Amino acid sequence: xxxxxxxxxxxxxxxxxxxxxxxxxxxxxxxxxxxxxxxxxxxxxxxxxxxxxxxxxxxxxxxxxxxxxxxxxxxxxxxxxxxxxxxxxxxxxxxxxxxxxxxxxxxxxxxxxxxxxxxxxxxxxxxxxxxxxxxxxxxxxxxxxxxxxxxxxxxxxxxxxxxxxxxxxxxxxxxxxxxxxxxxxxxxxxxxxxxxxxxxxxxxxxxxxxxxxxxxxxxxxxxxxxxxxxxxxxxxxxxxxxxxxxxxxxxxxxxxxxxxxxxxxxxxxxxxxxxxxxxxxxxxxxxxxxxxxxxxxxxxxxxxxxxxxxxxxxxxxxxxxxxxxxxxxx
DNA sequence: GCGATTTTCCGCCAGA
DNA sequence: ACTCTGGCGGAAAATC
Numbered sequence: 556x557x558x559x560x561x562x563x564x565x566x567x568x569x570x571x572x573x574x575x576x577x578x579x580x581x582x583x584x585x586x587x588x589x590x591x592x593x594x595x596x597x598x599x600x601x602x603x604x605x606x607x608x609x610x611x612x613x614x615x616x617x618x619x620x621x622x623x624x625x626x627x628x629x630x631x632x633x634x635x636x637x638x639x640x641x642x643x644x645x646x647x648x649x650x651x652x653x654x655x656x657x658x659x660x661x662x663x664x665x666x667x668x669x670x671x672x673x674x675x676x677x678x679x680x681x682x683x684x685x686x687x688x689x690x691x692x693x694x695x696x697x698x699x700x701x702x703x704x705x706x707x708x709x710x711x712x713x714x715x716x717x718x719x720x721x722x723x724x725x726x727x728x729x730x731x732x733x734x735x736x737x738x739x740x741x742x743x744x745x746x747x748x749x750x751x752x753x754x755x756x757x758x759x760x761x762x763x764x765x766x767x768x769x770x771x772x773x774x775x776x777x778x779x780x781x782x783x784x785x786x787x788x789x790x791x792x793x794x795x796x797x798x799x800x801x802x803x804x805x806x807x808x809x810x811x812x813x814x815x816x817x818x819x820x821x822x823x824x825x826x827x828x829x830x831x832x833x834x835x836x837x838x839x840x841x842x843x844x845x846x847x848x849x850x851x852x853x854x855x856x857x858x859x860x861x862x863x864x865x866x867x868x869x870x871x872x873x874x875x876x877x878x879x880x881x882x883x884x885x
Numbered sequence: 886g887c888g889a890t891t892t893t894c895c896g897c898c899a900g901a
Numbered sequence: 902a903c904t905c906t907g908g909c910g911g912a913a914a915a916t917c
Contacts, residue, residue: 791893807894
């Protein structure tokens with residue numbers, strides 16, 4: 556198997572959406588784990604001055620390189636999004652850096668509203684691109700020479716790859732892994748991450764690698780909501796069938812359509828919630844295990860090892876120590 | 886860490 | 902005829 560190295564730069568800025576950064580970083584890290592020696596994704600965070608940057612949720616991101624330092628060619632350059640980006644004026648320094656880096660990269664692109672930075676740099680002209688649906692019109696108005704398609708999770712046009720909101724950065728990264736190593740590897744990464752948008756609250760858009768989008772009133776959406784609101788309790792299939800107002804057999808079929816089993820979904824939701832607590836707090840493992848419905852730390856450990864390949868304690872450590880370390884604010 | 890028990894998964898079939 | 906639903910039961914997995 557050919558060794559493939561991908562040196563990836565993720566551009567961050569004040570008020571960046573933390574998930575836009577953490578999502579792709581997670582995916583590439585998991586892909587490295589699954590592929591062992593046959594692939595090496597190296598991710599660095601790049602920003603203007605290498606000052607610690609505060610994300611929109613208060614999390615502090617520590618960049619690896621400043622624009623000045625990041626002069627080596629990157630194979631992939633991605634601009635992360637953030638709520639203020641659409642309204643921000645053009646940033647000459649960022650635009651210059653992006654044009655140079657994009658010209659030397661195999662691929663360049665954006666996550667969510669990161670597309671605005673590409674637009675200001677003239678990198679969307681004449682290309683097809685997408686962004687978060689809420690700002691798609693604004694993007695199209697601001698950069699009339701770009702062809703904006705708001706209905707896509709991610710969109711590839713030659714060397715340009717753009718993606719929509721929420722989990723889209725994860726989907727974009729999964730798509731890149733799929734291109735490099737095939738859909739099966741991307742599936743394996745996705746399974747391990749169990750990408751669930753609800754992790755950040757709000758939107759109900761699931762990763763297409765795991766689930767098709769679900770409309771809010773459907774039985775599946777009710778089960779989804781119920782599970783996320785009752786994570787600390789036992790969630791038996793029988794009980795979930797009651798919530799969905801269908802039989803267990805039908806509930807099972809509904810999940811199957813979407814590539815999961817009920818138990819898979821519940822377990823994934825528990826792991827996801829636990830990951831959030833492990834990443835963002837110093838809450839003891841015992842409490843995390845209890846709050847997320849694992850009942851005891853031993854069971855949580857077993858599930859973590861099976862799904863993520865590391866224990867909760869290791870997960871917490873690796874998250875702290877990852878390149879471009881994320882540290883909880885406060 | 887192992888055997889017993891419970892729960893989940895899913896093919897098969899029947900009724901709406 | 903075709904699709905959707907739900908019960909049954911046994912293999913497999915999870916849990917105790």
